[in-house]
Amino acid sequence: MTLVAEKDRVTIRDVLARGLASRVELLLFTRSLAEHSPLDLSSADRAEALSGAESQELLADLVALSDGQLSLTVHDVVADPDVATRYNVSNLPTVVLRRANGGDDSAVAPSEAERGNVRFSGWPGGYEFSVLIADAVDLSGARTDLSPATREVLRTIRSRVHLQVFVTPT
Amino acid sequence: MAMESPWIVADVIEANEFPELSERYVVTTVPKTIVNGRLQLVGPRPEAQLLGAIREAVARETRDDV
Numbered sequence: 001m002t003l004v005a006e007k008d009r010v011t012i013r014d015v016l017a018r019g020l021a022s023r024v025e026l027l028l029f030t031r032s033l034a035e036h037s038p039l040d041l042s043s044a045d046r047a048e049a050l051s052g053a054e055s056q057e058l059l060a061d062l063v064a065l066s067d068g069q070l071s072l073t074v075h076d077v078v079a080d081p082d083v084a085t086r087y088n089v090s091n092l093p094t095v096v097l098r099r100a101n102g103g104d105d106s107a108v109a110p111s112e113a114e115r116g117n118v119r120f121s122g123w124p125g126g127y128e129f130s131v132l133i134a135d136a137v138d139l140s141g142a143r144t145d146l147s148p149a150t151r152e153v154l155r156t157i158r159s160r161v162h163l164q165v166f167v168t169p170t
Numbered sequence: 171m172a173m174e175s176p177w178i179v180a181d182v183i184e185a186n187e188f189p190e191l192s193e194r195y196v197v198t199t200v201p202k203t204i205v206n207g208r209l210q211l212v213g214p215r216p217e218a219q220l221l222g223a224i225r226e227a228v229a230r231e232t233r234d235d236v
Contacts, residue, residue, distance in 0.1 A: 122184025
């Protein structure tokens with residue numbers, strides 16, 4: 001069983017093979033259903049858990065198409081309540097993208113660089129799936145399509161900036 | 171932009187799954203971008219406008235610190 005259609009699998013495998021320049025980690029923060037009967041959960045918690053399970057399945061499909069360049073680690077906030085705090089994650093499910101082995105930034109950066117600062121909250125399917133794949137490719141090569149002038153300005157920032165981009169899957 | 175600065179955290183949020191956040195920021199159109207919980211950009215915006223909002227947010231944070 002896979003959530004990704006066969007024709008899309010071929011395309012994604014090709015995009016990842018050509019695009020991924022280094023390994024990228026996907027860290028999924030979710031509320032597991034494993035230790036609960038769904039009947040024990042509030043409707044909001046149940047929705048979180050179901051979205052997390054579907055996200056995990058979708059991301060596992062993606063990792064399987066990456067020839068080992070992508071990895072998925074699942075953090076269950078029920079089993080490990082501190083993990084969401086350590087990664088400053090408040091929405092569930094959330095998948096965090098970060099370069100494996102970190103980068104040169106860690107010496108000068110606040111901890112966000114090590115935690116991963118590109119994150120998707122909610123089921124990352126639909127249109128956002130292609131955005132997530134493109135971000136993983138960009139992250140792997142430490143390159144973006146931004147203009148040199150924009151990159152120059154961004155490099156001068158020395159206070160925290162939080163961008164929240166609200167989207168829908170379609 | 172978050173990839174170019176370790177000071178930036180970018181959250182892409184599925185609006186339907188987080189109704190409280192969507193209500194707080196009055197998300198009626200997507201994409202809608204909130205910068206540091208205060209500045210808002212509605213709809214797809216060019217790079218320069220997003221950068222302008224980030225610079226404004228940084229300037230406000232700096233003023234607030236004084």
